[in-house]
Amino acid sequence: METDTTTLSPESLRAEMVAKVRAGGWAERGEVERVLRDTPRHRFLPDADLELAYHPYRAVVTHRFDNGRSLSCASAPWLVAGMLDQLDVQPGHRVLEIGAGTGYNACLLAQLTGRADLVTTVDINPDVAARASRALADTGFGGVHVVTGDGVLGYPEHAPYDRMIATVSPWDLPAPWWQQLAPGGRLVAPLRWRGQGRSVAFTRTGDRLVSDSLVLCGFVYLVGDGEGELSGAITSDGLVTLHWDRDQDVRPDALLGVLDQPRVTTWSDVTLGRQESHEDLWLRLTATDPRVCRLGVTGDVPPEVCDPVPGYWRMALVDGGTLAYLTLRRVTIADEARCELGVIGHGPAAAELTEHLCGEIRAWAPDRHRHSPTLTVHPAGAPDSELAGTAIDKTHSRFVLTYDDPPR
Structure with missing residues (x-):
């Protein structure tokens, strides 16, 4: 009550x-x-x-x-x-x-x-x-x-x-x-x-x-922080947008209309319960895959056009003119309602990219409750030899995300 x-x-x-x-x-x-x-x-x-x-x-x-x-x-x-x-x-x-x-x-x-x-x-x-x-x-x-x-x-x-x-x-x-x-x-x-x-x-x-x-968490952006994050529409009506960091090799012109290309859907066999989240998968991939971006989808987009996991901001991978993003479907296992994670892809390498992301989901799943990473931030001029992993380069600093157990 x-x-x-x-x-x-x-x-x-x-x-x-x-x-x-x-x-x-x-x-x-x-x-x-x-x-x-x-x-x-x-x-x-x-x-x-x-x-x-x-x-x-x-x-x-x-x-x-x-x-x-x-x-x-x-x-x-x-x-x-x-x-x-x-x-x-x-x-x-x-x-x-x-x-x-x-x-x-x-x-x-x-x-x-x-x-x-x-x-x-x-x-x-x-x-x-x-x-x-x-x-x-x-x-x-x-x-x-x-x-x-x-x-x-x-x-x-x-x-x-x-x-x-x-x-x-x-x-x-x-x-x-x-x-x-x-x-x-x-x-x-x-x-x-x-x-x-x-x-x-x-x-x-x-x-x-x-x-x-x-x-x-999510917060209002810092005003005056510069154009570190870039964005562009990938549909002609502007209802689906892609957001990426300045150091990433993303060409929005190559992705405009990509959702009109044939859809490839691959399922991972990894399921989540009602209180379980997949957000740490996104975090984990930032340590190893420079292709991780964010997909923005308004509520006016029908699922036959774009059908990501719930929420406005969703994880995606971009490789040239190919886009892959997380999706899910409801399944029942031993009388328990669960959701299975999958990947939808569009573009010339959709089959390869969806299978790759499903492989990452399967590698992440056994460890998702046990490991948290360390983010180390170095000044922008720090040489690669001083870094414990691959750098995400910003204007003033270099971010390095590491795990005690290296992501597979």
């Missing part, structure tokens, strides 16, 4: 929110749970009703671009808690936040470090920054430094920082962030590579950043 939230106080809703976040495995650190419980989130979201403000799994959009796309939002509480777990703020730490949002996260950071003046939050949009500043002042945390500026540049005036957190999604880690993070400091950022996104927690170790935690 659902709770009647219309009769509950903000305090009751907040307690219920924290309980659900904790039950989901977030706010594992006691101090993170404490600040979530003590902070009136609704006062940073005056235009949202209480139920939405304290919904544990929903983000709240607060500003939009003229085209309707989200410019700024308050992240869902579970993700706020998870990223604060990753950041591990200790009393006395100097903290930089990229993306002021509503000011809520800066308020939490100020309580974790113990002094509001040790927290600096930067936002490129003056309206967003002004609103965050007012909310912080109104809740007793006016000592937080709210700066209107380009987050790509960080904020050198208060560096070095013991902790840095980005609440907008960068395609790369800008050089100023490296320069402003103290040795041994931690940085948490929702990074993007090969079309997928993870909140990654790093420790600065010498001249590199080494991860110890990756959490699946």
Whole structure:
């Protein structure tokens, strides 16, 4: 039976929110749970009703671009808690936040470090920054430094920082962030590579950043991050698009109309239960296959044209004029409803590419619950001889994803 939230106080809703976040495995650190419980989130979201403000799994959009796309939002509480777990703020730490949002996260950071003046939050949009500043002042945390500026540049005036957190999604880690993070400091950022996104927690170790935690997530993109990710329509009506990184050899003109070519479908025999995800397959392939991209499919596209796994953003492989992407079908095994993963391909090498991707699914399946990777980020000039694997090259850095058990 659902709770009647219309009769509950903000305090009751907040307690219920924290309980659900904790039950989901977030706010594992006691101090993170404490600040979530003590902070009136609704006062940073005056235009949202209480139920939405304290919904544990929903983000709240607060500003939009003229085209309707989200410019700024308050992240869902579970993700706020998870990223604060990753950041591990200790009393006395100097903290930089990229993306002021509503000011809520800066308020939490100020309580974790113990002094509001040790927290600096930067936002490129003056309206967003002004609103965050007012909310912080109104809740007793006016000592937080709210700066209107380009987050790509960080904020050198208060560096070095013991902790840095980005609440907008960068395609790369800008050089100023490296320069402003103290040795041994931690940085948490929702990074993007090969079309997928993870909140990654790093420790600065010498001249590199080494991860110890990756959490699946999606965020508003960092404004001013450059054209690291490219995109192009592959259907004449523009309803199916492909997105790829700048360092990838993708020619969208060779793929325009590829979905009109004959379809090849191959099934993997790998099935998933109701609570199982295939997202780690995408992550794993980014370590070994430079052809991994992202397919965007609107709800207006009929399955006979394009029939990917559910969701707007889906993994695909591109090889010249050939496209392959994940699909699924419902099956019943021992009276249990499951979904079988398969691959649909179009183009001259569709048979080969679909079979290749099914082979990757079969190789991934036995290990999908046991292994997590390490993402190591090197400066852009690092030679190949210093890298533990194949580099994904960005503007300011080189990403290397490695597994204890090398992907087969």
